[in-house]
Amino acid sequence: MRILDNKKFGMISLGCDKNRVDAERLLGEIRARGYAITDDIAEAEILIVNTCAFLNEARKEAIDTVLECDEYRRAGKLEKLVVTGCLPEKFAAELFPSLTEGDVFLGCGDADVLFDAIERSYREGRVNAVGSGGEWKGQRVLTTPLHYGYLKIADGCSNHCTYCLIPKIRGKYRSERMEDLVAEAKSLGELSELILVAQDTTRYGEDLYGENKFVELIRRLSALDTVGSIRLLYCYPEVISDALIDEVAQNDKVVKYLDIPLQHSEDRILKLMNRRGTRASYLALVQKLRARIPGVAIRSTFIAGFPSETAEESEALASFLREAKLTNCGFFAYSREPDTPAYRLPGQVSARVKSDRVRALYAVQRGISAEFLRSKVGTFVDVLCDGIDYEGGRFVGRAYWSAPDIDGKVYFRAPFAEQGRTYRVLITEADSYDLFGQTEEQE
Secondary structure, eight states, X not given: OOTTTTOEEEEEEOSOHHHHHHHHHHHHHHHHTTOEEOSOGGGOXXXXXXXXXXXXXXXXXXXXXXXXXXXXXXXXXOOEEEEEEHHHHHHHHHHHHHOTTOSEEOOTTOGGGHHHHHHHHHHHSOEEOTTOOOOOOOOOOOOSOTTEEEEEOXXXXXXXXXXXXXXXXXXXXXXXXXXXXXXXXXXXXXXXXXXXEOSSGGGTTHHHHSSOOHHHHHHHHHTOTTBOOEEEOOOOGGGOOHHHHHHHHHOTTEEEEEEOOOBOSOHHHHHHTTOOOOHHHHHHHHHHHHHHSTTOEEEEEEEESOTTOOHHHHHHHHHHHHHHOOSEEEEEEOOOOTTSGGGGOSOOOOHHHHHHHXXXXXXXXXXXXXXXXHTTTTXXXXXXXXXXXXXXXXXXXXXXXOOTTTSOOEEEEOSOOOTTOEEEEEEEEEOSSOEEEEEGGGO
């Protein structure tokens, strides 16, 4: 009998949607071998924790999760605990000797050696197999609702923002081959929404083909009958070309939504971040997008309390938000990460001040979002049904200006609604984040 015969696998995945894709590849390897996968981690004999290491808080969460999972050994079920993803990819040399609760350590690109490493751990004891994987060629198991899925079109990053660990964790920007991405998208089945992700989607193809191929990739994916719509996340502002803008405007399958992480508005801070934009160029980009893509939804993220940021610069960022009136925004306190250039910058801002600035920025954006959502009251909105809000006794979905998990929702009442289908909803109420309404049949 083989070592792993009849073993039951479980998975906990932490972090971003790009990490989720890595977790789905691991699950695909497990499914391809015919092993059982359980949602009840207490029943798992082999438990995989897919970690994030982007920020100190994420690293702490990952380690705490590993320690908590180790407790299941006492119940007699758990035999092997696999620690994979960004945390071991960057910190295996430090963690493997100390985090002895983990039996197997794997990096971000080691899905294809999962079973070899686990089998070795049964024979030899703890195994550090970080960096031993090759090119992944398997099938993913979706962990999202079946009507939408993520497609990671590249890994790594070459932008070298001074606050970011990603190049140190995942290396230089590496595009996936276009034919592989098209095949992977097909393998995900019928999708109402395919969401393209990478650390920077807009640079797709430059490393692999010597020229930007993002628009061509979008067109190739749009041609698939199995893809209902395509949403673009993480577009670097300086690489949003006229060709990309035209494609978003003219391609009926592309959702009129762009996620553009701007990170700040003030020129001095942007320069310290090694960002290439300016306040003027960002405002010009927002104006250009709105002129050429009617109704476009723009989402962004911003860092508060970057080293040496003054109170005046923080207020200037709030002023930028009032002027730009972005549809959705996220705000994060600067996290001082060792092994990044910003770690050594003078003028580190206190945790209390950073927290206060994040709250103030969210307050500004809440007012902007509330005004936008109130304008929808009394109108009909197309809503993609994501499922049922059992607590509220209604259905829940998203308008085109909302991506899963990070943006607001539309709660609506209807005689019937099917997950993955779009419904025309009369909006009757709004708050600063969500909308509420009913289908015509419910009136």
